[in-house]
Amino acid sequence: MTSHPNKRLGDGFGAFIDVSKPVSFTFDGKAYSGFQGDVISSALAASDQWVISRSFKYHRPRGTFSLAGHDANSIVQIGDEPNIYADLRNVEAGMKVQPVNCFGSLKRDWLELLDRVGKFLPVGFYYRSFFKPRGAWRFWEPIIRRMAGLGTVNLNTPHGYYDKEYGFYDVVVVGGGQTGMAAAIEAVKQDKSVLIVDEAPHLGGSLNYQRLDGDGVRAKQMRDELTMEISKLDSIKVMTSTSATGLFTDGWVAITTEKRLYKVRGNSVVIAAGAVEQPAVFRHNDRPGIMLGSAAQRLMRLYGVKPGKRGVILTANDDGYGVALDCLDAGIDVTAIIDLRADPGDGVMRKQARHRKLKILEGHAISETFGHHHVRSVKVALINDDGSWTETGEEITCDFVTMSVGYAPNAALVSHGGGFFSYDDDIAMHLPEKLPRWCHAAGSVNGVFSIEACAADGARAGAMAAKDKDSIAERPADPMARFVNHPFPILKNPKGKDFVDFDEDLQSQDILNGMNDGYRHIQLLKRYSALGMGPSQGRHSNVNAIRLVARSEQVNEDSVGTTTFRPPYRSEKIGVLAGRSFEPVRRTAMHHRHLEADAKMMPAGAWMRPAYYQKGKSAQKTIFDEVRNCRENVGLIDVSTLGGLEVRGPDAAEFVNRVYTWAYTKQQVGRARYLLMTDESGVVIDDGVACRFDENHYYLTATTSGVDGVYREMLYWNARWQLEVDITNVTAAYAGVNIAGPNARKVLEKQCDDIDLSAEGFPYMGVRIGHVAGIPARLLRVGFVGELGFEIHVPASMGEALWDALMTVGEEFGIEPFGVEAQRVMRLEKGHIIIGQDTDGLTTPHEADMEWAVAKKKSFYVGKRSVDIQAAKGVQRRLLGFKLTDKNAVAPEECHLVIQNGNMAGRVTSVVRSPSLNEVIGLAYIEDETAEPGTKFNIRIAGGRMVEAVVAPIPFYDPKNKRQEL
């Protein structure tokens, strides 16, 4: 077609490319060459490669259409990167570009046969097919999976580097065209900081490629003036090649480049994003070589590429004449201008076109096109007075066709921000309204087109944004606006292939059939037909579809309504949304000692804790050895992560008494007492221990994962009660260990000489303050694991020293550290519950067998009324200890079900094959409130087998609790 591949237009054309820098790349395995600044589609077009992809359903050849990345035609794959828009990605040396959605080759796609059987694939056919007869889906699914997808994902693609940045501006202007620049300049007059975001590599918007006057000089002139002024203003930050992809509450704008997400807060936002040129609908309107008028202008003005040699210009406004004049300036033959309007008026460019004696057919349209891989001719039709059309018999040979029939606002961000659209019959276009107060729309997105009106609209919006005024739906008068958009550029063809939605291959009859199938509301029609659900998200199809619906229903377009745009406006890589991975981790003061002892660390909330200390044996053997050593000698565990709360003040006891279920006002100083917490609905939510160090001083412990919530609730309750008490979360301020085992006292005595550690001096459930290894310490004699033990809390900075001191003197007594897993085994041997494992979101104290921790005579605690109501009803289930009747049976696992009479009657919450007792023990919910030790029940384990269990008394180990009370 062209004998000079890659010869570009010079002199007023090719503004974005640098012809001194050629770039070589491949497409579909063939070598091509472009220039720096080219996008993939412009470089391909320069080399006469117009077919870029195959359409989604019918596999029709498709090519460059908008050159703005608005259509799915331009989607390609580059290496491991799927879904690149050829219109938006610059060519780079060595780039390997692949077409998508073709089976066989781009040139010979054997799935094109679908285009011939289109009759059998009506809209929504896939809802009614592929599943009969029974089993048919198993045949069809793999076939459809292979056919689906606009690209491939390489499962071995490594994660690239992406990051995020924040920005704060008084005014964010989306769109750096004429209107956006005017808005920014105005805002700066009010001393505001301004950000302009534009997707193109340079400011100017449509001024970079559109023609505004007969001579074709005004646009560039205006662009140069405005960009010069912007460059002189320091308080305007300009970001080009950047997309504003989402608008959220209170001026939060998501702005992305390929590698970075900017989270920007604007006090006000001006949307000057322009308008999207719309296609005309006629038979075979989708052939490669048929493009929007602005696409032809972009090719010429930005990239110096000729759209072809002989063109047919379809138009319904003055812009189409501008395209024709641009073609003449580029030395391209314009065989005909077909104007849909019978009475086109006298735009400045139409005047010039007539002056240049171009062939113009007023009141005519294109009825059909011909050519397979590329358009080669069009048929002309006359539009009759009643709106119908008749072919004239004329067929015009051409190698490209442009369409200039109107625009739709590029208003995705308006939708995101919560704005709406109403269709203005006068200018045949949707206009934004009901924007949030901080969001202003201006320019062609706001239905304003002439140079003067855009300048005024931009200044208006910029001023209002800068002054923080509430936005209003208004626009300056623009008499030209009525002559821009054709109200119905659709020539519905009984032979079909007149595409309304290119992404989904929807023809105009498909839209009507969808409605006939019952989906008359635009939202239902969209979901039924897939209209607007493709990559272009309705940018080229929504408006024409709405016009078809309106005409069919005989209502106006406004009452048809619209569907909703959602972020992102431009598809974003998931990597950009993810950014860098930050995984904050909390470490205890003894963290390094654990690593040195080869601990297998596990997460507990945000904390890292040792699960067990690896010894080269199996995990279970290691854990059981830790249990044995603790029960026979002495063990040491890091309990720093457990919650710690200081409650101090004259009302301390009263406060604790109101927040927890048991009785605390009479708790003696120097004693610890079990804490059980319920919420207002009577559900158990946390537990711990209350240590009274003084009349007015309580030190409370809480679970690792529960303490933050407990602290929050405490602050809430005291905000209501206003008791004289200070509550502080000291979890991170203290490190803690539990030293447990028959030798625990002997070890501790070696490091503690200011506390009487004897059984009489420091009985079980006592608390003391003193020093251990010279470190100020709080000592608690509590017994989670059921052995003689002391919990020692010291200031966090001294945790490691404490650990070292105890490990050193404990060596002669066989001290070994033990981890969370061993602790869990030991607590289960004692029948102690773990909140959140043995209790769930509905467990009340009575169900958990904890009535003993609920005060009988208290008049109030949080949740008391609810606990009482539910206790009075009687429990439906109870948490009880169990063993297996056959000691050698397979052990159940947590959450295995209790089955009674074939029904679910509970579940196992904790279970282990106890190393101390050599049999399986556990806790389970049983739906039998009368269940006593000896009652038998069945548990269903893996494979559906049943195992018989028997209710057993708790504690399993050391039932009389003698060992912990030594």
Add this chain to the structure above:
Amino acid sequence: MKLMPCPLNGPRNISEFICRGEVTPMPDTECSDKEWSEYVFMENNTAGEVCEWWFHVPTAYWFIVRRNSVSEEIIETYTVADFFSKHVKEAGS
């Protein structure tokens, strides 16, 4: 992302906050079981102005927000002291 004007910290991203629900007085201990269950489980679900307990997590700060549940507009925020000095003080036990 919505901004919450915290009485202590000024405007902060709403992701820093937790909403606990309506400000409702605890009913009298003499109330019926049904009245109690309504206090525990039922919200008024008013379409319009509501007062809610909000918590700023990083600074562990409770305060009250009066907002319009339909328009999402935040009308005013109060310190707990200010809010309750304007309303009836309620019993805790």
Add this chain to the structure above:
Amino acid sequence: MAHMLELFPFLGEVRLMRQWAGMSDITPDFAPVMGLTPVENYYIDAGWGTWGFKATPVSGKRMAECVANNTQPSLIEPFKLSRFDDFSLVGEKGAASVGH
């Protein structure tokens, strides 16, 4: 999302085309509310918290029975709205679905 990419690094290059979010309603016991209400001729089948799809065949039939006879069918008796009045909350028997 960063965690998702730790599991599936290749998803970093995949593009997101459209996203939206909505509120998911949850009842205090994570179970739906079905059947009669204190308002005459006003029935409810709600609060499934996005987990109701699988149950639609049977819940549709029982709700039809409820509306036709103006009674609370026995199968959906535990899910009545008034269960909260006397704390007859419905938990999942077989799983700790109602987490903290």
